[in-house]
Amino acid sequence: MYITIASTLFLLGTQIVQAETRHAGAHVHGLNRATIILENGTLQISYEFPAAQLNDNEEHKHEEHKHEELIENLKEISSIATFIAIPTAAACAQTGMHHTLRAVASTGTDDEQSGHQDATIEATLDCKTPSALTSLDFSPAFDRFNDLEKIEVEGILGSQSLSETVTAKKAVISL
Numbered sequence: 508m509y510i511t512i513a514s515t516l517f518l519l520g521t522q523i524v525q526a527e528t529r530h531a532g533a534h535v536h537g538l539n540r541a542t543i544i545l546e547n548g549t550l551q552i553s554y555e556f557p558a559a560q561l562n563d564n565e566e567h568k569h570e571e572h573k574h575e576e577l578i579e580n581l582k583e584i585s586s587i588a589t590f591i592a593i594p595t596a597a598a599c600a601q602t603g604m605h606h607t608l609r610a611v612a613s614t615g616t617d618d619e620q621s622g623h624q625d626a627t628i629e630a631t632l633d634c635k636t637p638s639a640l641t642s643l644d645f646s647p648a649f650d651r652f653n654d655l656e657k658i659e660v661e662g663i664l665g666s667q668s669l670s671e672t673v674t675a676k677k678a679v680i681s682l
């Protein structure tokens with residue numbers, strides 16, 4: 508922990524922009540990230556996770572380089588409901604979904620990252636009653652992925668900004 512703090516402070520001194528970029532792209536197994544934006548009735552959700560989570564077979568947990576297989580598994584996820592339960596009263600219908608798989612950028616110093624990939628799912632939903640979006644439940648993500656430990660959630664819902672971390676035991680965010 509002390510080493511992490513010292514490194515961060517050092518980076519902040521001279522390379523703020525670079526430090527932030529690295530943080531945004533950090534590839535940590537067990538940690539997922541969700542970004543949620545609600546504007547009028549349009550809900551946009553971006554969900555990012557290490558592609559290793561897509562491997563059902565325990566033996567292959569640490570082999571992330573089978574790109575075609577991962578893309579197939581990723582595209583099987585056709586609804587954002589796989590990760591997040593949205594109140595039915597909000598009457599949200601998914602109108603679009605985009606899947607992305609990309610290699611984790613090599614830092615040149617961290618060889619453990621070679622061959623690892625990040626998966627991103629971006630969903631767009633139209634909500635008839637956005638005022639009924641009073642909570643977001645991430646339990647489905649924890650049910651689906653055994654090795655998921657926490658999800659960092661950031662977002663802007665109308666005039667309200669959101670920044671919380673959820674776990675399996677505390678998977679619901681009240682809005």
Ligand SMILES: [Zn+2]
Pocket residue numbers: 534536557558559571623624
């Ligand atoms: Zn990885």
